[in-house]
Structures are given as structure tokens and as C-alpha cells.
Amino acid sequence: MSRQHTKPAYFRHHASGQARVRIDGKDHYLGPIDSPHSWTRYEVLVEDWARRQTVDRSTLTIDELALRYLAHARTYYVKGGRETAEVACIRAALRPLVRKSGTMLAAGFGPLKLKAVRESMIQDGGRRPTINKYVQRIKGAFRWAAENELVPVGVYQALATVRGLAKGRCKAPETKPVTAVSLESVDAIRPHVSQHVWGMVQLQLVTGARPGEIVSMRLGDLNTAGPIWEYAPREHKTEHQEKGRLIMIGPKGQAILHEFLSQALAAVLGLDAFIFSPADAEAERNRRRRKQRKSPMTPSQAARRPKRGAGRRPKDRYTVASYRRAIERACELAFGMPDELRRISAKLPQSDRRRLQRKAAEWHRENCWHPHQLRHTRATELRRRFGIEAARVVLGHSTLNATEIYAEADVRQARQIAEEVG
Numbered sequence: 001m002s003r004q005h006t007k008p009a010y011f012r013h014h015a016s017g018q019a020r021v022r023i024d025g026k027d028h029y030l031g032p033i034d035s036p037h038s039w040t041r042y043e044v045l046v047e048d049w050a051r052r053q054t055v056d057r058s059t060l061t062i063d064e065l066a067l068r069y070l071a072h073a074r075t076y077y078v079k080g081g082r083e084t085a086e087v088a089c090i091r092a093a094l095r096p097l098v099r100k101s102g103t104m105l106a107a108g109f110g111p112l113k114l115k116a117v118r119e120s121m122i123q124d125g126g127r128r129p130t131i132n133k134y135v136q137r138i139k140g141a142f143r144w145a146a147e148n149e150l151v152p153v154g155v156y157q158a159l160a161t162v163r164g165l166a167k168g169r170c171k172a173p174e175t176k177p178v179t180a181v182s183l184e185s186v187d188a189i190r191p192h193v194s195q196h197v198w199g200m201v202q203l204q205l206v207t208g209a210r211p212g213e214i215v216s217m218r219l220g221d222l223n224t225a226g227p228i229w230e231y232a233p234r235e236h237k238t239e240h241q242e243k244g245r246l247i248m249i250g251p252k253g254q255a256i257l258h259e260f261l262s263q264a265l266a267a268v269l270g271l272d273a274f275i276f277s278p279a280d281a282e283a284e285r286n287r288r289r290r291k292q293r294k295s296p297m298t299p300s301q302a303a304r305r306p307k308r309g310a311g312r313r314p315k316d317r318y319t320v321a322s323y324r325r326a327i328e329r330a331c332e333l334a335f336g337m338p339d340e341l342r343r344i345s346a347k348l349p350q351s352d353r354r355r356l357q358r359k360a361a362e363w364h365r366e367n368c369w370h371p372h373q374l375r376h377t378r379a380t381e382l383r384r385r386f387g388i389e390a391a392r393v394v395l396g397h398s399t400l401n402a403t404e405i406y407a408e409a410d411v412r413q414a415r416q417i418a419e420e421v422g
Helices: 036-051 062-076 085-100 113-124 128-147 151-158 183-188 195-205 211-215 251-266 278-292 300-305 320-334 350-367 371-386 390-393 400-406 412-422
Strands: 009-014 019-024 028-032 229-231 247-249
Touching: 009 028, 009 036, 009 300, 019 036, 028 036, 036 062, 062 085, 062 128, 062 195, 085 113, 085 128, 085 183, 085 229, 128 151, 195 211, 195 247, 195 251, 195 278, 195 320, 195 371, 211 300, 211 371, 229 251, 320 350, 320 371, 371 390
Parallel strands: none
Antiparallel strands: 009 019, 019 028, 229 247
């Protein structure tokens, strides 16, 4: 069968109600129509299809360029054998570009067209810093295309002249800065998280490490020889820049880790074993449920063994996303999220679901905190007690400008000075 030359379409399979895409004569079923999972699956399949196509530079459209750049990004932005979050960010940045100008020739895309795409992002409610980052990623796609002789170099050079949106000089709203989370808000979630999630939260508070550095901690990454332990992450934010990262763990952090290290060593795990494990957290939850059980277990229940391949099993490590979701669910329980927002029925009309989803998103913004805020909390405390240079060293920043973002200025000292000198 001859291969198709136009982009495969996303459409409904009426018999099953699922989304479907046909690629080279083969149907792929993607799940419920218009669900986020179906669109993600569709994009992955189409990116793979685009990688196999030959390129006609004279007829290359922006849609085809975006597909090829995404296929490249999925192999380039990789750490530890997994795609990084940058791939999802690039995909999100290219969507408004494809929606606005997908059918036009890539060689004819210029600064005015880019500004029109940017304006559509503003109309969709995008925030100024996010829009600027998205525009930079669009420019990156054309830089890659020029580098690989898919478009003339002049196309990218012209796009590079488009300046970013300036604060206070555009219609795009500002993004609220990430702030430190109060210790009271942190303590409130303790009854609603597992021992492993709570251990990660506490370790982040005392070390100021990034969430990704905490969830990827392994037995073999720790040097416990001296009074101050050293943790050298195998994966960290700046490893692709050939920069090292060493996190010092003092007595408080050691006390937090001690129980988890004892569990790992007792299980005779290898040095590649992750210290914080969802599988161990699930086993802990099951043990707690058995202790709380009031009726005796029947012989058949005691003899029951898990079926091979049955259901979704917990993984051996957390990701930043699963760590964040665990905290988000705990915030929902701790701060009383209404049930109608926590459990939005799929049987409701689409307009009602979207209305409740918007209300749920607003509730999350007002009441939930996320792991990155723990790093801000630690940075602010370090700056207050030891100065910004000490905060920079502990956080692993190359410049003080980066530390300024994390370490909020402590206004208490300013108030004291004002009281004394007027």
C-alpha cells in the first residue's frame, strides 16, 4: 500500500465513540473523543509518521515543520532515558502556531505572522511571561529548521527581530510569582500523605533541593562517610551544561532519611534502588489498612496472590508530576475542596463540566501549594539567616540573579530599621 502524503486526521469512530487516526492504511484507536489522552496519543503517532516522510522544502508547511521539530525534540530533550518536561512545553507552544498558520508555507512565515500568533495567545488568556517563552520556543523551531536547511536562514533571522512583550506595555496579564509556602500549610497535609511523600516534603524543606533531585535520590548517590552527608544527583537541571551538583545533608536531613535507608537496606536492595518508592508507600498503606481491619481475614483472602498484569501497579520511583499530584490531593482534603469540584461526573453536559473544571482550577490556585514552593521557603530562610550568597551556594545557582527569584526579601529587618531611624 502506498504511503499517505498528507497529515493523518483526528476523527471520531462512530461505532465505538472513540477517537481514531488512520496512518498508512492502519487504524489506531486513541480513547474517548476529545480527551487529553487521545490528543496526546494522536500527536505522538503523527510525529512518528512525520519522521518517516521525505521533505519537499518548497512545499513544507508550518504544520509539517512543527511535526518534524516535535519528533526531534522527543529524542533531544531526554534525561535518564525519559523525555523532559521541555517536550510538553514545546508542544504547547506550537499549538497556537499550527492553529493560526498551520497551512501556510514555512518559508513565507515572517515577523508579522509571528505577532499575529502571539496576539492569539493573548486573546486566549495567556500570561505575558508564558507567552514570551512560547514565542522563544517557536523561534527555536525555525532555528532548528534553518540549521537543517528546511527553511532559508533569513526566515529565522527575521523572526529573531521580534522583541518580547514588555511588562506594563501590553494587554497580556502578568503571572503571579511563585512564593514561599507557610509551614502551617505544609503541616496541614501531613495526615493525608504517605510516609514517603511526607519524607520528601521534609527533606526538601531542610535541603532546598529541587523536586526532581528529591524524587530521583538513590542509595548509590549518597556518601554517608562523614558527619555531613553528600548527595550527588545523577539527574539534575544543569547536567546538560556539564555542571556538577552536590547537596549537603546535615543532621536534620539525616534523621529524615534514616528510616528510609533502613528499610532499603533491610530489603537488600541494590545501589540503584530509589529511596522514596511509590511501591513501598502502597505496601505501607496496605499494612495500615490491615491493622485497622475489624473483621478477620478469610482463608481465601489470606491465600490470594496478585494476578500477573492485573491493574496498574505502583512504580519503583516518583516523578515530579506524581509527587506534585500527591501534594495536590492532600491539599484538597486538608483545606476542604467541595465534593462537586473534586469529583466532576463525566455524565454531566459538556458545558457544566467545563464550568466546574474552571471553578476547580480556581480553587486549586487559591488553596493548593506545590513542591517548588518548598524550595522558595528554604531559600528565604537561608537568605534571612546567612545572606544571599550563602543561599546561592546551597541552592546550586550560578548567579545571584537566579537566587533573587527564589529568596524573597525579608521585610522584618526593614521594619525594625524603620522603627529605629524613622
